[in-house]
Amino acid sequence: MLAAVYEAYGPPEVVRVAEVPKPALGPSEVLVRVVAAAVTRGDTVQRAADFPPGTGAGGRLALGVRRPRRKILGAVFAGEVVGVGEKVTDVSVGDRVCGVKGMEAGTHAQYVVARASACVPIPSDVSMQQAAATLFGGTTAVYFLERGGIAAGARVLVNGASGEIGLMATQIARARGASVTGVTSAANAALVRRLGANGVVDYTREPLSAHTERYDLVLDTVGNLGASDADRLLTSGGKLVLLRASLGQMLSPNRALVTGSSLGRGDGAADLLRGVADGSIEPIIDSTMPLEDVVSAHRRVDSRHKVGSVLLDMGKAAA
Numbered sequence: 001m002l003a004a005v006y007e008a009y010g011p012p013e014v015v016r017v018a019e020v021p022k023p024a025l026g027p028s029e030v031l032v033r034v035v036a037a038a039v040t041r042g043d044t045v046q047r048a049a050d051f052p053p054g055t056g057a058g059g060r061l062a063l064g065v066r067r068p069r070r071k072i073l074g075a076v077f078a079g080e081v082v083g084v085g086e087k088v089t090d091v092s093v094g095d096r097v098c099g100v101k102g103m104e105a106g107t108h109a110q111y112v113v114a115r116a117s118a119c120v121p122i123p124s125d126v127s128m129q130q131a132a133a134t135l136f137g138g139t140t141a142v143y144f145l146e147r148g149g150i151a152a153g154a155r156v157l158v159n160g161a162s163g164e165i166g167l168m169a170t171q172i173a174r175a176r177g178a179s180v181t182g183v184t185s186a187a188n189a190a191l192v193r194r195l196g197a198n199g200v201v202d203y204t205r206e207p208l209s210a211h212t213e214r215y216d217l218v219l220d221t222v223g224n225l226g227a228s229d230a231d232r233l234l235t236s237g238g239k240l241v242l243l244r245a246s247l248g249q250m251l252s253p254n255r256a257l258v259t260g261s262s263l264g265r266g267d268g269a270a271d272l273l274r275g276v277a278d279g280s281i282e283p284i285i286d287s288t289m290p291l292e293d294v295v296s297a298h299r300r301v302d303s304r305h306k307v308g309s310v311l312l313d314m315g316k317a318a319a
Helices: 043-050 056-062 129-147 164-173 185-195 228-235 269-278 291-302
Strands: 002-006 015-019 029-039 075-082 096-100 111-115 155-159 179-184 198-202 215-220 234-242 287-289 309-313
Touching: 002 129, 002 291, 015 234, 015 291, 029 291, 043 291, 056 179, 075 129, 096 129, 129 164, 129 215, 129 234, 129 269, 129 287, 129 309, 155 309, 164 179, 164 185, 164 234, 179 185, 185 198, 215 228, 228 234, 234 269, 291 309
Parallel strands: 155 179, 155 215, 179 198, 215 234, 287 309
Antiparallel strands: 002 015, 029 075, 029 111, 029 309, 075 096
């Protein structure tokens, strides 16, 4: 099969398309022909070993000290089941499924194996592309919003509101009864408002460092906020949720700071897909590229200017 592989850490150009063996199927796993896969910020962080301050040693130990142990990136997939393990009883060949593999990775390939229990059925009126564009941003947003104590009536600030996580967080927070303000550029303000934001802060005109309103929950998807911002932006008892926290922030005794990792959790995936099916959740696709353009996909994510998700279209894989 064809896959996007990388054998060294570095810029997008370290990724190349190569022929690799089809993954072996375990007894509790399914083999999926991948139709669509997302290229996410998580993928580019791993590719470049671009870890937050103080976390580089741990990141390298997890991924490979001198070179990556797992050669194929990709945490999210959507596709068709073409094989099932002998112990699998609730997933069948031909089923349309999607899932989040997290640190296991491997979805930037024509085929991927996944635990049957981790596969989520794709509703008939949701496309493979919509499913792939929903999972990473949506499940990450659910996990961190819940860690921050999202509740009806809360005032929520989403920093990085036009990214794949930010757009999903805006919709999910609004659906749960929160009042949402999105931090984005003027070019994306209309989209962020359409998806549920009550207000928008244009960071090109009003730096967040000068913003004076207070919130019950601040979700920082960008990685440019810290403890001093918590004091300035939060109400009493409010939470600053950091998706790209440094080691110091992770170890901080400041109870207003919330950190963690959602990799591989897939929180709320089935509910998110039902939301896509009924129109209450709208996945935004920035661009879709064939597997052979995977380097361009990484460049697009690295640009920090994408709006929503970048997808790889695997096309029709050879048997």
